[in-house]
Amino acid sequence: xxxxHSTHEQTTRHRHEGPKKxxxxxxxxxxxxxxAFAAVASGEINTTFTYIILVGMALVQVFVQMAFxxxxxxxxxxxxxxxxxxxxxxVFTMVIMAEYWVWW
Amino acid sequence: MTAHAxxxxxxxxxxxxGLMDWLTTVDHKKIGILYLIAGGLFFLVGGLEAILIRIxxxxxxKDFVGADTFNExxxxxxxxxxxxxxxPMLFALMNAVIPLQIGARDVAFPFLNSLGFWxxxxxxxxxxxSWFAGHVxxxxxxxxxxLAGPTYNSGHGVDYYVLGLQIAGxxxxxxxxxxxxxxxxxRAPGMSFxxxxxxxxxxxxxxxxxxxxFPVLTVGLVALMFDRLFQANFFETATGGSTVLWEHVFxxxxxxxxxxxxxxxxxxxxxxxxxxxxxxxxxxxSMVFALILIAFLGFMVWAHHMxxxxxxxxxxxxxxxxxxxxxxxxxxxxxNWLFTLWGGSIRFTTAxxxxxxxxxTFTMGGVTxxxxxxxxxxxxxxxxxxxxxxxxxxIVGGLINGIFAGLFYWWxxxxxxxxxxxxxxxxxxxxxxxxxxxxxxxxxxxxxxxPRRVWTYLPNQGFDTMxxxxxxxxxxxxxxxxxxxxxxxxxSFKAKNAAxxxxxxxxxxxxxxxxxxxxxxxxxxPLVRSADAWWKEKMEGKKEMTPSEPVGPIHMPSPSxxxxxxxxxxxxxxxxxxYDKLYLAIGGIGLTLLCMLLRSVYDDHGFHISEEEQExxxxx
Amino acid sequence: MSxxxxxxxxxxxxxxATLEGRNKILxxxxxxxxxxxxxxxxxxxxxxxxxxxxxGPPASELFELPMTFAATMILLTxxxxxxxxxxxxxQKKVKPLIGWLIATIVLGLGFLALEVVEFxxxxxxxxxxxxxxxxxxxxxxVGFHGxxxxxxxxxxxxxxxxxxxxxxxxxxxxxxxxxxxxxxFIDVVWVFIFTVVYLMGKVV
Numbered sequence: 001x002x003x004x005h006s007t008h009e010q011t012t013r014h015r016h017e018g019p020k021k022x023x024x025x026x027x028x029x030x031x032x033x034x035x036a037f038a039a040v041a042s043g044e045i046n047t048t049f050t051y052i053i054l055v056g057m058a059l060v061q062v063f064v065q066m067a068f069x070x071x072x073x074x075x076x077x078x079x080x081x082x083x084x085x086x087x088x089x090x091v092f093t094m095v096i097m098a099e100y101w102v103w104w
Numbered sequence: 105m106t107a108h109a110x111x112x113x114x115x116x117x118x119x120x121x122g123l124m125d126w127l128t129t130v131d132h133k134k135i136g137i138l139y140l141i142a143g144g145l146f147f148l149v150g151g152l153e154a155i156l157i158r159i160x161x162x163x164x165x166k167d168f169v170g171a172d173t174f175n176e177x178x179x180x181x182x183x184x185x186x187x188x189x190x191x192p193m194l195f196a197l198m199n200a201v202i203p204l205q206i207g208a209r210d211v212a213f214p215f216l217n218s219l220g221f222w223x224x225x226x227x228x229x230x231x232x233x234s235w236f237a238g239h240v241x242x243x244x245x246x247x248x249x250x251l252a253g254p255t256y257n258s259g260h261g262v263d264y265y266v267l268g269l270q271i272a273g274x275x276x277x278x279x280x281x282x283x284x285x286x287x288x289x290x291r292a293p294g295m296s297f298x299x300x301x302x303x304x305x306x307x308x309x310x311x312x313x314x315x316x317x318f319p320v321l322t323v324g325l326v327a328l329m330f331d332r333l334f335q336a337n338f339f340e341t342a343t344g345g346s347t348v349l350w351e352h353v354f355x356x357x358x359x360x361x362x363x364x365x366x367x368x369x370x371x372x373x374x375x376x377x378x379x380x381x382x383x384x385x386x387x388x389x390s391m392v393f394a395l396i397l398i399a400f401l402g403f404m405v406w407a408h409h410m411x412x413x414x415x416x417x418x419x420x421x422x423x424x425x426x427x428x429x430x431x432x433x434x435x436x437x438x439x440n441w442l443f444t445l446w447g448g449s450i451r452f453t454t455a456x457x458x459x460x461x462x463x464x465t466f467t468m469g470g471v472t473x474x475x476x477x478x479x480x481x482x483x484x485x486x487x488x489x490x491x492x493x494x495x496x497x498x499i500v501g502g503l504i505n506g507i508f509a510g511l512f513y514w515w516x517x518x519x520x521x522x523x524x525x526x527x528x529x530x531x532x533x534x535x536x537x538x539x540x541x542x543x544x545x546x547x548x549x550x551x552x553x554x555p556r557r558v559w560t561y562l563p564n565q566g567f568d569t570m571x572x573x574x575x576x577x578x579x580x581x582x583x584x585x586x587x588x589x590x591x592x593x594x595x596s597f598k599a600k601n602a603a604x605x606x607x608x609x610x611x612x613x614x615x616x617x618x619x620x621x622x623x624x625x626x627x628x629x630p631l632v633r634s635a636d637a638w639w640k641e642k643m644e645g646k647k648e649m650t651p652s653e654p655v656g657p658i659h660m661p662s663p664s665x666x667x668x669x670x671x672x673x674x675x676x677x678x679x680x681x682x683y684d685k686l687y688l689a690i691g692g693i694g695l696t697l698l699c700m701l702l703r704s705v706y707d708d709h710g711f712h713i714s715e716e717e718q719e720x721x722x723x724x
Numbered sequence: 725m726s727x728x729x730x731x732x733x734x735x736x737x738x739x740x741a742t743l744e745g746r747n748k749i750l751x752x753x754x755x756x757x758x759x760x761x762x763x764x765x766x767x768x769x770x771x772x773x774x775x776x777x778x779x780g781p782p783a784s785e786l787f788e789l790p791m792t793f794a795a796t797m798i799l800l801t802x803x804x805x806x807x808x809x810x811x812x813x814x815q816k817k818v819k820p821l822i823g824w825l826i827a828t829i830v831l832g833l834g835f836l837a838l839e840v841v842e843f844x845x846x847x848x849x850x851x852x853x854x855x856x857x858x859x860x861x862x863x864x865x866v867g868f869h870g871x872x873x874x875x876x877x878x879x880x881x882x883x884x885x886x887x888x889x890x891x892x893x894x895x896x897x898x899x900x901x902x903x904x905x906x907x908x909f910i911d912v913v914w915v916f917i918f919t920v921v922y923l924m925g926k927v928v
Binding site: 212213277280281282284285288289290315316317318319320322323324326327330331334335336337338340343344345346349353356701704705707 | 743746747750751754755757758759761762765766769772773776777778853854855856857858859860861863864882885886890895899
Binding site for chain 1: 763
């Protein structure tokens with residue numbers, strides 16, 4: 001990390017300039033949310049397909065927000081990514097459990 | 105660094121003595137000792153409960169304790185041993201050893217470390233206050249609903265379980281985060297992940313399991329608490345709740361939990377076996393890979409505790425196969441220990457005896473585990489003493505043997521005094537023989553049909569003799585434990601003269617510094633040049649590690665009473681929730697939040713230990 | 725190493741300048757990994773129990789999309805304000821930083837107000853904690869999220885007060901950064917809540 005510290009500093013300084021990409025992320029989140037709401041509000045689309053749209057929109061939006069707003073795309077985020085990823089794996093198995101293996 | 109010197113005494117050094125020192129300490133070595141004392145006390149309580157259970161079962165149709173008391177005893181025995189004895193004793197070793205092994209001056213969050221201890225302690229006290237309140241948890245350590253729900257358990261017993269574990273769980277979660285951050289961020293220069301001692305690796309993986317498993321328990325306990333206190337319906341079938349949901353949630357937490365217990369033992373055994381064989385650990389990287397694989401699979405097998413619930417053949421088949429897969433990485437570890445011993449010049453110290461004793465015992469527990477993993481056969485074993493024998497073989501034969509090995513091994517590093525070896529060996533043989541007497545016969549009791557968790561049995565069913573043998577074994581384990589206590593007392597009167605490297609064959613960094621270490625651990629953070637860093641330096645004829653920094657004033661965190669007060673706040677709030685005293689609940693939580701606020705607003709500048717003070721040798 | 729030793733100018737990316745700061749950020753990420761599992765468990769309980777409505781109103785009749793939409797927009801915007809706060813932090817501009825943080829908590833309070841109104845409406849319609857398994861798991865999941873928002877508002881308020889008193893230092897910078905990560909995480913959880921609870925609840 002120390003060897004190319006000065007260049008690293010310059011690039012990060014450069015990266016923190018300007019709110020542009022955050023506003024792009026915001027507009028993207030907005031659009032994805034509106035698509036999701038519209039899919040439900042219209043009531044025209046069949047149930048299964050609506051579910052797919054909803055989950056798809058949510059996943060894309062969360063991915064964008066985590067990458068840009070939570071800086072997970074930046075370097076030095078190996079352990080945060082691993083931590084969240086492992087959490088997501090655990091959650092995934094629990095959702096399968098809840099959908100298929102719970103009754104009464 | 106010299107710029108620091110001017111500031112060394114800029115802030116008044118606040119140091120306490122005596123009791124206040126222990127109540128306010130943020131030093132990982134002292135917190136380790138606190139964990140050991142508290143965990144040890146709960147271990148004695150849990151052990152006493154076990155003895156009472158065994159006395160009741162010494163023969164058919166005894167009425168030494170009533171059926172209700174028996175239920176309370178078995179519930180409190182399981183809960184106490186797992187959450188209040190085994191885990192804290194592991195945390196004791198983690199605290200005492202990990203920062204030393206990675207060449208750090210403390211953990212990443214010393215304040216949270218102290219908070220973690222005190223929340224565990226008060227959670228444990230809350231749970232055990234139930235004995236005096238007259239409402240004791242009696243639904244088993246798994247607390248299955250509807251038995252634990254408000255309909256069938258209207259007293260406050262299970263409330264103590266829910267709130268006690270909730271508070272203790274906070275402490276465990278904090279500990280997990282703390283040790284993960286410590287191991288990632290605070291390793292000495294040169295110590296890459298693949299140069300870490302195996303105990304550090306095992307604690308890293310264990311901490312990861314804690315971080316991802318404990319929140320599941322938190323939610324499960326919240327749901328049960330809401331059901332019991334606020335008429336929620338998570339598990340109330342009459343209003344749409346699901347009892348199967350509790351089983352899932354509990355075991356999604358519970359299975360990783362039992363791996364949280366055994367993994368540190370794997371690490372301890374790796375250290376002990378390698379040290380006392382005078383050989384480096386065989387198959388280091390396969391050991392690491394096996395740990396990671398076991399941890400991952402550990403999250404994918406919870407439903408093997410629920411084969412008879414009726415999940416259906418597909419789910420049972422999947423979980424059956426996933427469970428059996430775990431035998432592969434575990435087998436890798438067993439063979440690696442054997443190959444480490446192979447051709448080594450083995451020394452039979454007490455620690456080494458426990459370490460070597462661990463291997464066959466744990467293997468037996470593993471083999472019965474594979475038997476239980478076969479879903480169709482499990483219908484036969486389910487809820488019998490076969491299961492009891494299995495998990496005592498892995499928990500006592502595995503984890504407790506590991507803890508005793510670790511205690512004898514690191515005792516000189518923790519206290520500066522080596523435990524008596526003769527008494528130690530007596531302790532080992534008494535405990536080890538007692539253990540096998542107690543639990544080996546239980547396999548057969550289970551196979552011929554004795555159900556677990558039942559307070560008595562009828563004569564002439566073939567149960568009588570084996571139960572008698574089992575009870576005698578339990579007494580032997582009790583006698584062994586008393587020998588350990590005597591050993592500790594005797595040792596504490598001896599001179600504090602343990603060498604830096606009392607076993608002479610130490611391999612990792614903790615053996616390169618005094619026993620016990622000064623409060624800053626390393627005067628200069630060492631430079632790590634290979635795995636088994638200290639061994640390498642010794643082999644090159646060096647008397648100490650190569651430093652990676654010049655001598656300078658050392659920055660230390662200030663002691664604080666706030667963790668204790670925060671935990672007392674939660675303790676009070678627990679009673680408030682339980683007995684519908686809103687002012688107590690709000691007051692207790694308020695006290696905790698107030699401490700958090702003060703902690704946030706007033707920066708902790710810590711203090712510096714100057715070079716002159718280092719020369720004098722500030723002892724922990 | 726405390727702020728006092730770094731005489732003069734603040735380092736680049738002050739939140740990561742000290743080991744304490746780096747520890748805090750890493751530890752907080754691990755905590756968020758734990759929070760992921762916490763909310764995941766709440767979600768899975770909700771998913772398992774959501775059809776068991778007992779005598780209470782069904783989700784499709786209960787939920788009001790316009791209100792949820794408004795709440796979503798408010799929280800999303802609030803998250804954007806928090807991003808701008810971190811940008812101001814990296815530019816070491818204290819006044820804009822405080823401004824963005826105030827915008828963040830004001831929007832957070834707006835979200836909380838809407839949630840309280842919403843819950844009161846539901847209670848009027850006979851959807852209470854003890855009504856059914858659906859209602860219990862709903863209030864627990866959404867309530868946990870709401871409690872996180874409330875805690876975040878209090879926390880960021882406290883950080884604003886510290887910034888006013890102590891200024892931007894290597895001690896306060898990690899606090900700002902970590903609270904921003906927390907705030908985004910709450911927004912991410914809400915994305916799943918409005919998707920899984922509200923929108924899917926409306927799909928019959």
